[in-house]
Each structure stands twice: as structure tokens, then as C-alpha cells.
Amino acid sequence: MDEERLARILDLPKVELHLHIEGGAPPAFIRGLAQEKSVRLDGVFNEDGSYAYRDFVHFLSVYEAATSVLKSPGDYARLVRAVLEESAANGVIYCETFLSPDFCGGGDVGAWREYLHAMQEAAEAAERDMGVTLRGIVTCIRHFGPDKAKAAALCAAETAGDWLVGFGMAGDENKGRQRDFAYSFDMAREAGLRLTSHAGEWRGPSEVREAVEDLRVERIGHGVRAIGDAAVVDMLVEKGIHLEICPGSNVVLGVYGNMAAHPIEKLREIGVKLSISTDDPPFFHTTMRREYAALARTFGWDEEVFLDLARGAMEAAFCDKETRDKILKRLET
Ligand code: ADE
Ligand code: ZN
Numbered sequence: 001m002d003e004e005r006l007a008r009i010l011d012l013p014k015v016e017l018h019l020h021i022e023g024g025a026p027p028a029f030i031r032g033l034a035q036e037k038s039v040r041l042d043g044v045f046n047e048d049g050s051y052a053y054r055d056f057v058h059f060l061s062v063y064e065a066a067t068s069v070l071k072s073p074g075d076y077a078r079l080v081r082a083v084l085e086e087s088a089a090n091g092v093i094y095c096e097t098f099l100s101p102d103f104c105g106g107g108d109v110g111a112w113r114e115y116l117h118a119m120q121e122a123a124e125a126a127e128r129d130m131g132v133t134l135r136g137i138v139t140c141i142r143h144f145g146p147d148k149a150k151a152a153a154l155c156a157a158e159t160a161g162d163w164l165v166g167f168g169m170a171g172d173e174n175k176g177r178q179r180d181f182a183y184s185f186d187m188a189r190e191a192g193l194r195l196t197s198h199a200g201e202w203r204g205p206s207e208v209r210e211a212v213e214d215l216r217v218e219r220i221g222h223g224v225r226a227i228g229d230a231a232v233v234d235m236l237v238e239k240g241i242h243l244e245i246c247p248g249s250n251v252v253l254g255v256y257g258n259m260a261a262h263p264i265e266k267l268r269e270i271g272v273k274l275s276i277s278t279d280d281p282p283f284f285h286t287t288m289r290r291e292y293a294a295l296a297r298t299f300g301w302d303e304e305v306f307l308d309l310a311r312g313a314m315e316a317a318f319c320d321k322e323t324r325d326k327i328l329k330r331l332e333t
Helices: 002-009 027-036 057-067 073-089 109-130 146-159 178-190 205-214 226-227 230-239 246-252 263-270 288-299 302-316 323-333
Strands: 014-020 092-099 134-140 163-168 194-200 219-222 242-245 273-275
Touching: 002 134, 002 288, 002 302, 014 242, 014 273, 014 288, 014 302, 027 073, 057 109, 073 092, 073 109, 073 163, 073 230, 092 109, 092 163, 092 323, 109 134, 109 146, 134 146, 134 178, 134 323, 146 178, 163 178, 178 194, 178 205, 194 205, 205 288, 226 230, 226 242, 226 263, 230 263, 242 263, 246 288, 263 273, 263 288, 273 288, 273 302, 288 302, 302 323
Parallel strands: 014 092, 092 134, 134 163, 163 194, 194 219, 219 242, 242 273
Antiparallel strands: none
């Protein structure tokens, strides 16, 4: 691919639907907070300052250790600002981020309200200053179990609205069954929240089917393992389920050996709705621009493909119609 064409692709306006707020924390930001609060963080960083982890399960525990220095609504406001600065620098104009009441007030509704308020204010300031729009999705954490998920769902239901627009699940897919979390997803749906769940990142196509059938989600985080069963892929196409695909995350964590082995192009050709996200960008040494560069180089995608994906992401976004239309207009240019 010639460099001029690649530069045009990298400069396109972007939409990101799958970004964990703590996972977007630059390592220097976490180190700075740890110093301010005199918290020792053992085993979180490599010598070069990057995050240190061996595999997915270890990544989750390092993620939680890094998150332990975020102790107040003010810390989360600063985090939102830092994450959105990076988003804006990458040309992202609309983003949805995963927020966890487990980390923000321990599942207490009153405390959660304060965290949410601080994050929303920081997001509104960033929108004014940098032109990037953010919306929040509460996530429960699968390996924390169904009881903690109920507390997270209650926090979500109590604060559902124009800004807090969705409910979902992250965490270790190898723990428990999705149906154990159906009560929480039902509560969130009844509160008017839209639903997504991490599934088919590690476990096979049946996990993707269970997300749709047991949790009744309309989007799936990752979902790439659906490719192993044509019937599951057909079901995704028929029902118009949207996959939030994070190619760089999948390659760095070893779900696929390299970008060329990633099924994103096959899924797209088959007609599965999907979009591109970074997941936890500093952990995976990625950014939206790097994702675009890798996909353009590997699959030869041109500007029209990337613009189409951004428009499709906006169609699957959980925000209200007015916000969607405003962002779609910005994608026209
Ligand atoms: N939490 C943060 N990143 C995650 C991922 N890629 N899968 C599951 N849970 C996560
Ligand atoms: Zn994720």
C-alpha cells in the first residue's frame, strides 16, 4: 500500500465501541497516581515502563492491580480526560467505554453515582475541547460472579439515561456460564439499557450463541470464535448481531498468531456486522491508528471500507438518535 493512501486512511474520522476505561490508562498515568498516593505496585510494569503480563489471565490480574490506584471520582475524571486525549489524537469522534461499578465504589449505588457524575463531567469537557463524544456502558466482571454482577446491574439500572446507555460483561470467559448472569442482563434491559457481552474471545462458537440466546445481547465483544461454526455465523447475520472486534488485542493475547490469520476479513465478507476497537490500548501497544494501519496493510482495505465500518459502528452505537445523526454527518465529510 502506498504511503499517501495509508496516510489518508489513518486520518479518517473513527468510531470505537469497545474500550475499557481502566484498560486505556497510559502506564505513566498509573505510575504517577501510585506515586501520589504512595501505593506500591509490584509486578505491574516491565523495566521499560510498559505493562507486564504473561497471558490473558495474568493480564486480568495486572489490570486489576493497576486499577487499584484509582481511588476516587476525581481519579476517574482524570483518567477519562487522559483516555479521550488519546482518542482525539487518533481521530476518534465517537467512543463507548466500559465502566465497572466494582472498581468505582465497590457496587454501592450512592458511590457509583459520584464516580459516574465525575466521569460524565470530564467527558463533556473533553467533547467541548476536543470534539470527541463519549458514552458509558456498565460492565459486570464475569470472574467476580453473578452476585457482584447483580450489584453492578442495579448501579446501571439506577443511572440509565442519555449518557449511561448500555450494560455488558467483561472478564474471564472461562469462568461460569453466561446464563448465570441472565438476571442482571434482564434488570438492565428493563431499565432501558442496550446489551453487549464479551463472548467468543477465548471459548468457541457456542459461547457466542449463548450470549445471544441466554443474555439476549445485540452486540458481542470480540465474538471472533463464531467463525468455527457456520450455523453460528449465519445466526449472527440473520439477527444482525454486531461484533466489536479488537484485532490487535486478539493478536497480542495470542488468540491468533498474526493479523493475516485473524478472521475479521472472512466475517466481513460473509456479511457479519462488525467494527474495529482497541480494547485496552496501552496494554496491547495499540491505538486506533495502529489498528487501521495493520488492517490496511494486511487486507488491502481502502478508505471506503474503513468509512463503511465507522458508519456501521454508529448504526450499532447505543446512543440516542440525535447523537447518532450528528456523528453520521461528521462521517460524511
Ligand atoms: N477486560 C479488559 N479487557 C478484557 C478482554 N479483552 N477480555 C475480557 N475482559 C477484559
Ligand atoms: Zn474487552
